[in-house]
């Protein structure tokens with residue numbers, strides 16, 4: 071593959087200032103006419119006008135109305151004799167939307183037209199300077215059959231619409247804001263809209279619309295509410311109002327990712343948009359809220375200020391994820407619900423980004439090179455990028471960060487900029503801050519891949535009443551980066567006495583204590599911090615709220631972890647203690663090869679959490695859920711997925727048995743939440759009830775108790791009678807994961823009940839493919855489901871629900887000693903690559919960490935990767951991932 075390098079960036083030789091596009095929409099052959107006002111960029115040396123275009127059929131090229139000679143070279147169209155003065159370039163071409171299975175560019179789904187242009191889809195619609203630093207004002211005319219496509223949408227404001235001959239009609243749209251081509255969108259189809267008029271704090275009126283297929287309208291209320299909440303929040307927190315008269319959101323069922331922030335016309339995967347209590351779970355409700363918010367927030371962080379080049383992707387993505395995470399926390403309202411949000415975000419980071427950062431695809435938040443940019447919409451760019459933004463806020467404070475954002479927009483509104491510009495704005499707004507004084511070192515977060523390790527050891531001197539904390543950091547080598555420099559790591563901490571009391575924090579040299587929590591800045595390989603006037607030997611609570619994306623080795627004993635679990639003022643660290651207690655035990659079993667045996671101290675601690683009157687249900691559910699198998703694997707040098715699974719399974723069975731009476735009480739106390747509302751309190755109770763039910767079914771099966779039938783029967787009953795999807799799917803999952811006989815009739819009933827709702831059928835596939843493996847039954851079932859009439863590789867959601875669920879989210883079913891999982895992966899990957907390279911590129915990532923696998927998995931995985939590599943016509947997307955895996 072050919073690599074594109076960050077250091078090779080050159081400004082474009084031409085600017086496109088405005089473009090007038092018209093479309094004669096037809097699924098087989100759509101005619102596109104583009105009239106571009108172009109001027110030379112005098113700052114750059116002379117050269118031909120060189121436009122991108124992929125899978126297009128060019129009909130004519132005119133400059134200022136005269137035909138002009140051009141040549142085509144691969145995916146480029148070159149005009150050697152472009153005028154020096156400003157000129158009008160007119161190009162006519164066709165494209166074939168209904169043949170576009172890659173879902174990039176203009177395509178059809180369910181008989182309607184949609185576009186997806188980020189990152190480089192616009193060039194599959196018409197010839198253009200398809201790069202984010204070329205920003206143009208768009209005017210778009212759509213013409214189509216009126217009966218089939220009554221709704222015609224594009225970015226910005228509707229200028230006019232009307233009838234044409236032959237049953238056709240048109241609509242003309244204008245977006246006043248210059249934008250890069252990746253933010254262009256059009257939609258044409260038979261859609262209906264939920265509408266809402268809103269007035270901003272600034273007193274401007276706006277029309278909000280959510281367009282979906284007929285029949286889905288009642289499932290858009292939550293998305294509309296989320297959109298309104300996002301608008302209110304962005305104005306209140308960052309003073310950023312909506313800037314268009316109209317803001318539209320459209321749902322489509324064939325979509326490569328979650329959603330897309332096209333200016334004024336966001337396009338959403340229906341899975342990230344539609345929700346009703348009967349068809350969507352609590353997790354869906356909260357995911358929809360955060361994705362609606364994320365895309366809306368992009369209007370400022372991404373659209374008004376965009377990226378100079380794709381290496382700067384985290385400029386908009388990391389920042390916008392940070393903003394949507396902050397929004398969700400603010401929506402959660404109570405301190406405990408905020409902590410639950412934070413815990414969930416960190417769990418996600420550890421499950422996806424940490425493995426990425428230590429595997430074949432490890433790359434900095436700002437990558438140095440890529441072959442296919444679509445491969446770099448990663449957990450590192452998004453989630454680690456968000457953690458980097460969070461560290462700015464930690465270092466300059468919340469008000470300082472808001473001042474930095476203000477300066478960023480004052481300087482760069484309407485521009486395409488870099489991560490350096492963002493860093494500079496935050497630092498300049500906070501002169502003398504812990505950030506500004508270390509800016510260059512801080513920026514290593516953008517250039518160094520890998521998860522830094524922080525080792526913390528404390529020594530208490532009883533006589534001197536001092537506590538000396540030594541913090542040391544290191545960062546192992548990653549591909550292309552042998553040696554790394556120290557990073558700037560904010561370590562939020564508190565100290566607790568053995569009875570749990572918070573101790574005042576006074577560093578040597580300070581005249582008085584500065585509160586009970588503070589942020590130390592670790593910016594050297596090793597640093598010592600001496601606390602004075604420390605009355606008793608403390609238990610350190612480090613990295614509170616997960617103040618930096620690092621792996622912490624604090625060497626705490628079980629007794630110390632138990633103090634934190636019980637008393638830490640920081641809810642995140644209380645949860646972290648619960649996870650560490652479990653992790654230590656699971657790792658000991660896996661490392662020693664001995665059967666896991668949970669001890670009374672651990673079980674009693676978990677019982678105390680479960681019975682605690684002062685803790686929220688949501689927190690209990692998180693604390694009692696064992697660490698994920700991917701995160702456990704991260705702690706090991708050599709990974710045996712079956713050994714990890716066996717240890718987790720044993721832990722679960724023992725936790726289920728030892729706490730049986732408490733699980734029963736927990737289930738009884740939380741299983742009736744009344745009329746459905748997705749709020750944090752009732753969703754927390756549903757989550758805990760589902761965990762308890764899962765434990766009780768597991769226990770009934772595992773211990774073959776005399777009254778086993780009781781809980782299996784109750785689970786089935788709850789499945790049948792559930793008043794919402796969260797309870798129904800929870801009960802179904804309990805039966806399926808417990809391999810209960812009743813699982814089959816329940817699955818059949820579920821399918822029959824929801825066969826008309828593709829998003830629910832996705833859940834039906836995913837639940838089976840993610841089920842707890844037992845003797846290869848899950849894998850066999852997945853192979854069988856490939857033949858199911860509802861299965862199709864063409865719909866990304868469906869492909870993800872079955873194939874990705876198995877390969878990515880079910881390590882024990884996937885990593886088989888007989889290599890059948892890897893053969894399955896290679897087969898499906900090759901089939902998918904022929905249809906949709908972007909989605910295939912994601913599936914290829916499954917093998918990122920193959921080198922850490924134990925035998926026989928390692929050799930078998932290598933063989934499967936090599937088999938894929940020998941395929942001659944692989945997409946660039948898959949080729950890049952496979953080559954990195956083999957590098």
Ligand code: B3K
Nearest residue numbers: 188189329330331444447
């Ligand atoms: N910006 C889009 C992602 C585009 C992915 C292209 N392969 C959605 C988002 O992050 O909001």
Ligand code: ZN
Nearest residue numbers: 364368387390
């Ligand atoms: Zn985004």
